[in-house]
Amino acid sequence: MEISATGRLEVRISAADVGKRVSIRRLSEPGAPGEKFTDTVGVLTSWDHGVLLITRRSGETVRIAESSLVAGKVVPAAPARRRGPAATYEELARAAARAWRPVESERLGEWELRAAAGFTRRANSVLPLGDPGLPLDAALVAVRRWYGERGLPAYIQTATGADGTQELLCAELERRGWVREVTAELWIGALAPVADRAEGSGVVLSRTADEAWLARYQRKGVSEVALKVLGSGPSVWFATVPGEGGVPAAIGRCVVDGRWASFAAVEVDPALRRRGLATTVLAALAGKALDEGASAAWLQVESDNAAARALYAGMGFGAHHAYHHYRAPESGDSGHPRPSGAESATGSPSGPPQNSGARPS
Numbered sequence: 001m002e003i004s005a006t007g008r009l010e011v012r013i014s015a016a017d018v019g020k021r022v023s024i025r026r027l028s029e030p031g032a033p034g035e036k037f038t039d040t041v042g043v044l045t046s047w048d049h050g051v052l053l054i055t056r057r058s059g060e061t062v063r064i065a066e067s068s069l070v071a072g073k074v075v076p077a078a079p080a081r082r083r084g085p086a087a088t089y090e091e092l093a094r095a096a097a098r099a100w101r102p103v104e105s106e107r108l109g110e111w112e113l114r115a116a117a118g119f120t121r122r123a124n125s126v127l128p129l130g131d132p133g134l135p136l137d138a139a140l141v142a143v144r145r146w147y148g149e150r151g152l153p154a155y156i157q158t159a160t161g162a163d164g165t166q167e168l169l170c171a172e173l174e175r176r177g178w179v180r181e182v183t184a185e186l187w188i189g190a191l192a193p194v195a196d197r198a199e200g201s202g203v204v205l206s207r208t209a210d211e212a213w214l215a216r217y218q219r220k221g222v223s224e225v226a227l228k229v230l231g232s233g234p235s236v237w238f239a240t241v242p243g244e245g246g247v248p249a250a251i252g253r254c255v256v257d258g259r260w261a262s263f264a265a266v267e268v269d270p271a272l273r274r275r276g277l278a279t280t281v282l283a284a285l286a287g288k289a290l291d292e293g294a295s296a297a298w299l300q301v302e303s304d305n306a307a308a309r310a311l312y313a314g315m316g317f318g319a320h321h322a323y324h325h326y327r328a329p330e331s332g333d334s335g336h337p338r339p340s341g342a343e344s345a346t347g348s349p350s351g352p353p354q355n356s357g358a359r360p361s
Contacts, residue, residue, distance in 0.1 A: 012071075012072060012073045012074075013072040013073060015047040017047075018045065019168055021041070021044075021076065021077050022073065024040045025038070025039050025069075026064055041056070043168070045168055045170070045171035050066045050067065051066065052066060055170055056160070056161075057160060057161035057321075058303070059158075059160045059180065059183050059322050061171065085259075087320065088162075089159060089162045089163065089321055090129060090164055092186060092298060092320060093127065093129060095257055095258075095260045095298065096122075096300075097127055098257055099233045099257060100120070100229060100255075101123070101233065103116045103228050104116070104150075108132045108134070108139060108146075109132040109134065109139070110128075110131050110133070111126050111129070111130070111132045111139070112129070113143065114127065115147070115150050115152060116226075116229050119219075119225055119226045119229055121155050121157070121182060121325045123229050124147075124155060125155035126143055126154075126156040126157065128156060128166065128169060140176065140328070144328050147328075154328035155325045155327055157323060157325055158170050158323065158324050158326060159321050159322065159324070162320060170324065173326045177329035178328055179326065179327050179329070180324050181326070182324065183303055184300050184301060185301055185303060185321070185323070186300050186321055186322075186323060187312055187317040187319050187320060188298045188317065188318065189297055189312070189316045190296060190316055191286050191290055192286075194282055195283055195286035195289075196283070197283040198280070198283035199276075199280065202242070203239050203280060204239070204240045204241075206237070206238045207236065209231065210238075212246055213238050213248060213251050216269070217251065217267065230253065230265075233262075234255065234257045235256040235257070235292060236255050237253070237256070237285055237289075238251070238252070238253055239253070239254070239284050241277055243269060250269065250272070250278060251265060251266070252266040254286075256288070259294055259296050260296055260297065261285070261296070261297045263282055263285060263298075263299040264299065266278050266281055279311070
């Protein structure tokens with residue numbers, strides 16, 4: 001925190017610093033005996049009516065009374081990564097979008113509206129990379145209209161926790177009653193160490209998701225639209241470890257796109273877990289991606305999937321940023337901004353944990 005020449009803590013931020021990453025110390029219980037301090041680091045997304053809103057790396061919004069501030073300063077936009085490939089948020093967001101294409105899309109300024117008959121939020125949400133070309137309220141009206149015409153709820157995918165992510169947009173959506181339904185993280189790592197874990201053969205690689213692969217895929221009743229999304233991407237590979245009764249013991253999906261390889265849909269027969277099958281699938285896909293010239297990898301993992309996080313951390317992956325899906329308020333809600341002072345801390349995101357964590361939501 002900032003310390004003055006007299007040794008006292010100082011608040012060196014103001015409302016003019018909205019949009020910047022800050023570190024704040026505040027009193028947990030102002031005026032109470034044995035006062036305790038609480039530190040918060042994140043993006044200052046508003047400072048109105050004596051209340052500050054800070055969006056943390058995880059996407060959680062913290063409400064802080066100005067009267068409780070003890071010290072504060074602006075800090076660098078994002079901490080330096082200690083390992084793994086260098087990557088910007090925008091580069092990863094665009095790579096992720098290319099690896100999971102919708103069947104229909106339309107531009108709204110620099111926003112992309114995506115639809116795929118409801119198959120996964122990622123293929124049925126707005127990717128807001130830049131300016132929509134309209135004031136935000138008008139853009140949100142256009143978004144709701146576009147998805148309503150297709151019989152779909154309106155979702156916007158945002159990100160937090162890295163340089164160039166969308167904490168301010170998250171705050172504006174929450175002010176307008178949009179609800180954060182799902183939060184996950186995008187992790188990145190070097191590709192060669194994953195491929196080096198290959199042990200023997202037994203993994204079948206294919207360009208298409210056949211009936212056997214789909215029999216293990218957790219999303220049942222896969223439609224023609226879903227098959228189009230699964231097969232989308234610059235260079236798509238499906239991995240299968242054969243199992244009994246024609247149902248694979250494990251599966252996975254990889255998309256190779258320049259220097260990046262993405263892993264998704266890594267699923268293992270529950271009766272065969274903890275036998276290294278997920279590692280075997282990832283290694284086989286990584287080897288193929290290396291052959292095609294990739295050098296780095298990314299995947300998405302649910303925030304509460306401890307087993308998947310441990311697996312990927314052991315392979316050298318680390319979190320780059322968090323991403324979220326905001327759903328439009330019900331039609332009875334006007335969606336107009338609420339006063340910032342009325343905001344409360346955001347609750348934990350919902351959504352069932354997945355087998356591997358490397359799965360699009």
